[in-house]
Amino acid sequence: MENSGNRVKILDNALNLFAIRGYDAVGVQEIVEASGVTKPTLYHYFGNKQGLLQALLAENFDKLYARLVEAANYQGDLPQTINRLIGAYFEFARTYPLFYRMQLGLWFAPPASEAYQMVAHLNHKQYELIKEVFSHAATDHGNMKGRHEAYAFTFIGMVNTYISIAFTNFTSLDEQTIYQASHQFMYGIFS
Secondary structure, three states, X not given: OHHHHHHHHXXXXXXXXXXXXXXXXXXXXXXXXXXXXXXXXXXXXXXXXXXXXXXXHHHHHHHHHHHHHHHOXXXXXXXXXXXXXXXXXXXXXXXXXXXXXXXXXXXXXXXXOHHHHHHHHHHHHHHHHHXXXXXXXXXXXXXXXXXXXXXXXHHHHXXXXXXXXXXXXXXXXOHHHHHHHHHHHHHHHHO
């Protein structure tokens, strides 16, 4: 039982440190000191720092992606789908702020870095899901044809900007902000 407790402590402390300071700025020694364990204990569970990050991504990204898949179910009403997607992102960021903050840092890590390489396929998975929503919507909205890739990038960028701003206490991830972000985005599509 203590062994699984050590694993959880290491994950929790690593997530906190990675979210606050960034993956590359945190060393294994700092993680084990914060967790009250030894390096061999960390290596036993995760192999190395990269394995630790992989475990954090595996344990948290699927929760986000499941919410996005449910919200991305396009049924012919693009504004409703956009609202659901923004709501899913915001709810996840409110529920798992440390993971989302860490994920944002990894999203913008240098492309050749170990951390970026580890998260790139997850970012691409999100992008493909959102792109598919706009591809389906283009059948109902002729002015959107051929723009689904740009819309997906723009949408994800807008959502991440709102979440980043909320993390610095300049806005809240609430219903009013969902409405504001949705209308801002929809105005850009339909103008």
